[in-house]
Amino acid sequence: MKAEIISIGTELLVGSILNTNAKFLSETLAENAIDVYRQSTVGDNIDRIVAAFREAAARSDLLITSGGLGPTMDDVTFEALSKFISKPLALHRPTYRAIVSRLKRHGFQMTKLITKQCYVPQSVKVFQNDHGTAPGVYCETFYQDRKVQVMVLPGPPREMEPLFTNQALPYFKKKIGLSGAKFLIRSVKLTDVTEVQVAQKVPDLLRLKPPATVGIYAKPDEVELKIMVKDNSKKQACRRADRIEKTIRTRFREKVATIDNETLSSVIGQILRKNKETLALAESCTGGLLSYLVTQTPGSSDYYLGGVVSYHDRIKILELGIPSDQIKRHGAVSRVVAKKMAVNIKSKFRADYGIGITGIAGPSGGRAKKPVGLVFVGVASKQKVFCKKMRFFGNRKEIQSHAAHRALDLLRLELLK
Template structure:
């Protein structure tokens, strides 16, 4: 199946908005084994948009559009798809009800213009939009499939994942070639170091392997192609490769596929019935924000202190004046006292602290920008780890959060090992 993606929106052609949707959708097509031949971006201009839609529907089996579903007169995607496919526009009363409810929840009457959002090309299957007022649609006609999605990525993504994806799977059927993929996520090793350790694994005959550098982690992406009926072999090849990679990289592999560092740490804390607290300086609240990102975080996260000023380090956390004066706020000693302080203040099982120089200013020869100490206080004792990160302020802060979470993960792994070997 050959596909193309058409984004409409004048803001995309003014350099205001980056088209992340084409990137997102093309990755999804790739996993489904659908070849994407073109991305096209076109403004909210009826003639040009119509011409692009006509060309796309002519040359591709699947056309996915994003944008142009708003209530205003220049939002024309559905209308022009209908024109190109020779379909009438019809009111979908259930969509209209939902749009009215959307405004009802906001205690506002629905503006008349929004009624337009409940009209679709005849024969459309509606893709609901729980977040906004623009439902999407999927149309199958004359051997072609058109999927119409809204422009804002936070509306488009859940609509695609929850409603369009299953439709595509149905349309493809069991005999189409899929990508069987596995992404292994690594923290604490760079691209070349991983390449060196993996060596000949990088070019196995039956699967492709690619390294992708993300902001605070590395991803190893394994892909083996097969039809759904022969997916057993492909999955076996993936499994063998994964085992070998994990054997070589050990604890550096922290997760796979949709797993995130915070997801793994949170789940582990819940499973072990452990609570955690934070004392943050250079991360300014980002670590707490990460720990509370997923629902259910109140089961393990008690809270913390953002001790951005020294007076809070002393006043709430009980860091000693002497320690601050002797070693400075960015030091192993202060990281340790911060972690101890928040642990005793909150009565949590574990506590983590961060102190560092996020930059761009504030660095010195002895304490350069990117120097970070992460403190860990646990029932078994307290210690701090030193890191030297590189990059801009936000990277240093994100890397610090990731290092702190990874430290928690490794602490729990090693206490497990001690218990298993009978030392604990």
């Protein structure tokens, strides 16, 4: 079965909001062995939406739209669907009653504008929206002698995602008798390696054909190898994915940093918690970003004691005890200062591990010997202290992000020893 996603909303075309719905729908459909061949975006215009329906219906079996179901004049998706399937709009009384009840619970009254959301094409299947007012609908139609399924969903992700997952998708699968095929996706993320370096080591995996394939994707601070397996048996799919993952781990060893939804922070947290060890951070150029990443993991208070953002040299001297003559001699951005920051924050917080990070995030402040993007990361453990000198490129935000993620990865590697 070929599916196509049509995202509706002028705000998407002008870049006012990020289209996360297409990503969610694609991932969920893939997990259910439904292939998404195309995605498109169209503005809030009836004729253009109808044209998008017709183009998609000529080549795909399932059309899924999100957006354009609000109460305002520019929300015209139901009108467009009505025109496409040649069914007039009619008041759907269960939806009307549900919206009136919902508004009453929140202290509001039904208005003429909101009533607009209760008008759907006749004979469609209606899904009530438990997190908003606009319902979702499903229908079957024929276009150019082809049977096409159409699913229309609200735009706000907090409404669309549960409606699709809990109502629309189960109904659709039961309606068409979708086979029990499973599509397993496993993401293996590698750090401190380039896309080209990865590709050179796995040409055989990248050439695999269905039912098991591997894709490669370069992302900020990591390269992802995505294992995709389709099989009628979930157990068999897992076995295939396990074999491929084992091959990747054998070839890249410690470069394999995270799997699926794991993050560097969560992996580090698991190890620290298991070893009953603690961490403290001293940051300069990252301005607290490193601490933010660490505390994104729930339960990080089990091992993360705290940190100091010593952005100014005076704070490095007063709060971290960095000798002023060392800063004067070597500079705040130096191997000596980074190591001292790591050692002293570890001591100050009585932690098992300390990280010190200092650098030049830019866009100004760089010199010939110390250019923008130069970063030193110091790591202190019970046994040793070491420092890594790095050079990153990009704007200020990107350099700070690269530095923070690389610091976490250095800690991960140290914890694995």
